[in-house]
Amino acid sequence: MSTGINPRPMRSRTGRRALGSVELAGTAGSRSRREILDAAARILRSHGYHATTLRDIAAAVGMKAGSIYYHFASKDEIVAAVMNDGVDHVLNTVESALRLLPPAADPRLKVEVAIRSHLSALLEYSDYTSAGLKAYSDAPEAVRQAARAHRRRYEAIWGRLVDDLMRAGRSPPGTSAQTLRLAVLGMMNWSPEWYRPTRHSIETLAREFAALLVQAKA
Amino acid sequence: MSTGINPRPMRSRTGRRALGSVELAGTAGSRSRREILDAAARILRSHGYHATTLRDIAAAVGMKAGSIYYHFASKDEIVAAVMNDGVDHVLNTVESALRLLPPAADPRLKVEVAIRSHLSALLEYSDYTSAGLKAYSDAPEAVRQAARAHRRRYEAIWGRLVDDLMRAGRSPPGTSAQTLRLAVLGMMNWSPEWYRPTRHSIETLAREFAALLVQAKA
DNA sequence: GTCTATATGAAGATAGAC
DNA sequence: GTCTATCTTCATATAGAC
Numbered sequence: 001m002s003t004g005i006n007p008r009p010m011r012s013r014t015g016r017r018a019l020g021s022v023e024l025a026g027t028a029g030s031r032s033r034r035e036i037l038d039a040a041a042r043i044l045r046s047h048g049y050h051a052t053t054l055r056d057i058a059a060a061v062g063m064k065a066g067s068i069y070y071h072f073a074s075k076d077e078i079v080a081a082v083m084n085d086g087v088d089h090v091l092n093t094v095e096s097a098l099r100l101l102p103p104a105a106d107p108r109l110k111v112e113v114a115i116r117s118h119l120s121a122l123l124e125y126s127d128y129t130s131a132g133l134k135a136y137s138d139a140p141e142a143v144r145q146a147a148r149a150h151r152r153r154y155e156a157i158w159g160r161l162v163d164d165l166m167r168a169g170r171s172p173p174g175t176s177a178q179t180l181r182l183a184v185l186g187m188m189n190w191s192p193e194w195y196r197p198t199r200h201s202i203e204t205l206a207r208e209f210a211a212l213l214v215q216a217k218a
Numbered sequence: 219m220s221t222g223i224n225p226r227p228m229r230s231r232t233g234r235r236a237l238g239s240v241e242l243a244g245t246a247g248s249r250s251r252r253e254i255l256d257a258a259a260r261i262l263r264s265h266g267y268h269a270t271t272l273r274d275i276a277a278a279v280g281m282k283a284g285s286i287y288y289h290f291a292s293k294d295e296i297v298a299a300v301m302n303d304g305v306d307h308v309l310n311t312v313e314s315a316l317r318l319l320p321p322a323a324d325p326r327l328k329v330e331v332a333i334r335s336h337l338s339a340l341l342e343y344s345d346y347t348s349a350g351l352k353a354y355s356d357a358p359e360a361v362r363q364a365a366r367a368h369r370r371r372y373e374a375i376w377g378r379l380v381d382d383l384m385r386a387g388r389s390p391p392g393t394s395a396q397t398l399r400l401a402v403l404g405m406m407n408w409s410p411e412w413y414r415p416t417r418h419s420i421e422t423l424a425r426e427f428a429a430l431l432v433q434a435k436a
Numbered sequence: 437g438t439c440t441a442t443a444t445g446a447a448g449a450t451a452g453a454c
Numbered sequence: 455g456t457c458t459a460t461c462t463t464c465a466t467a468t469a470g471a472c
Contacts, residue, residue: 032437048356050268053465066468067438075466134355137411138266174429179422183430186408187401193355194400204397211392212401212430250455271447284450285456293448 033071035061037128041082044131049079049138079135080143086132087150090121094157107168108214111161111184116206118188123195123202130192158185170215184213251289253279255346259300262349267297267356297353298361304350305368308339312375325386326432329379329402334424336406341413341420348410376403388433402431 039060043052054065054075072078097117101110121129136144162180165171171180187209257278261270272293273283290296315335319328339347354362380398383389389398405427 048266048268050266050465051356054467055465063437064439065466066440069467070437137352138269138356172430173434175426179426180430182409182412183405183427186405186411188404189411190404190408191400193404193407208393208397209401212390212398216391268447272449273447281455282457283448284458287449288455 030071032061036063036068036071037078037081037085040078041086041127041131044079044082044135045127049135052079052135076140076143079139080146082128083132083135083139083143083147084150086126086128086130087147087154089126090118090129091150091154091157093117093121093125094154098157106217107161107165107170108210108217111165111214112206112210114157114161115184115188115209116202119191119202119206122188123191123197133189133192155181155185165214169218172213172215180213184209187212248289250279250281254286254289255296255299255303258296259304259345259349262297262300262353263345267353270297270353294358294361297357298364300346301350301353301357301361301365302368304344304346304348305365305372307344308336308347309368309372309375311335311339311343312372316375324435325379325383325388326428326435329383329432330424330428332375332379333402333406333427334420337409337420337424340406341409341415351407351410373399373403383432387436390431390433398431402427405430 036057040052040057043056043060047056054068057078058065058068068078072081094114094117097113098110101113122133123130132147136147139147158181159177162171162177162184165180166177171177175183191205254275258270258275261274261278265274271283272286275296276283276286286296290299312332312335315331316328319331340351341348350365354365357365376399377395380389380395380402383398384395389395393401409423
């Protein structure tokens with residue numbers, strides 16, 4: 001049985017491949033296709049993998065469930081696209097923000113900027129990113145498999161940030177690079193469980209998280 | 219429509235109330251009841267709320283799905299019991315470990331011991347604890363509601379640990395008590411996403427996480 | 437491109453035999 | 455206490471009309 005998430009010819013208007021669409025800005029691709037993904041991301045974010053139904057997604061874009069299959073081959077193809085777009089989006093957000101800093105910027109500032117960008121994508125701007133985080137562990141293995149390359153690419157950014165930190169002698173004493181990376185991803189990725197826009201400030205959270213990870217300049 | 223998770227008379231052999239059973243050790247309660255909860259915890263931990271079916275749980279204890287209803291009024295009653303037992307278990311684990319320390323123990327040691335106990339319950343010993351974490355956000359509001367009191371009680375432990383830290387002047391500069399608490403719960407509770415017994419040591423992780431949260435003695 | 441109608445399966449829950 | 459049988463609902467997915 002095919003899971004329908006492997007790239008293969010689709011009868012889509014534009015003929016773009018099903019997986020790996022990267023342009024969240026919508027520079028290409030059919031209107032409906034992006035609208036469906038937007039709705040799916042929104043519902044996946046709040047309801048999770050199993051509680052998100054094609055009927056819900058279809059209703060959110062003013063369609064019936066059957067019509068979805070003109071645009072996507074399966075539910076899992078939609079989920080995979082949302083998940084991968086979500087990771088790619090937070091990757092682009094963080095990388096863009098880091099590129100605006102001078103290469104010689106203080107490592108503490110780099111970490112703080114990266115955290116702020118990550119939290120902002122996760123909590124404010126991208127249903128895709130939070131949907132991906134929430135749905136990942138419930139999705140079928142084929143979907144998770146397709147997501148792994150994207151995730152690894154993103155996690156490498158944090159590997160580099162942490163390495164810079166250690167090379168600059170600014171990591172807290174007694175912590176390995178590996179643990180530092182897992183710790184920062186954990187505090188950030190757990191935040192959807194408690195974050196309330198009215199109670200917390202992303203700006204402040206980023207500053208304080210960075211303070212935990214980076215030693216003050218000697 | 220009743221969700222079936224509110225305590226009410228059950229036709230159970232022992233007549234114990236449905237929710238809030240605290241004795242994980244099984245000092246009381248019917249054999250089948252605890253066996254069902256054990257199986258439910260194990261399956262919930264790996265499959266999550268929606269993908270855990272009464273048929274699966276029943277099969278795991280050598281029953282048919284219909285028979286479950288002799289012991290529990292609904293799936294959500296089972297889920298709520300697992301979740302609440304899970305929180306109570308990690309609370310007892312952490313509190314017991316802390317009680318073994320002298321009251322005047324170094325705050326760093328207290329934090330490290332608490333982290334080790336939490337990680338140990340979450341990753342090694344209790345299906346209930348990890349099941350509760352994984353199922354919480356997918357469970358119906360009535361189940362989450364029933365869990366809140368338990369969670370709050372547990373989180374208060376970390377509030378106290380962090381307060382001690384700040385009073386002792388050992389918290390990292392520039393971090394609030396609130397953020398410190400959310401950060402440590404985040405790095406710990408995200409760990410089921412990446413932890414592999416063959417690759418990580420709970421002992422080491424606890425030491426390194428504690429190093430992040432507690433300043434070296436001046 | 438979207439619809440209606442439907443095939444197919446699986447879920448939670450109940451009734452009543454044993 | 456557990457079983458079988460069944461009710462009801464709702465999911466993904468397909469076929470074919472428009």
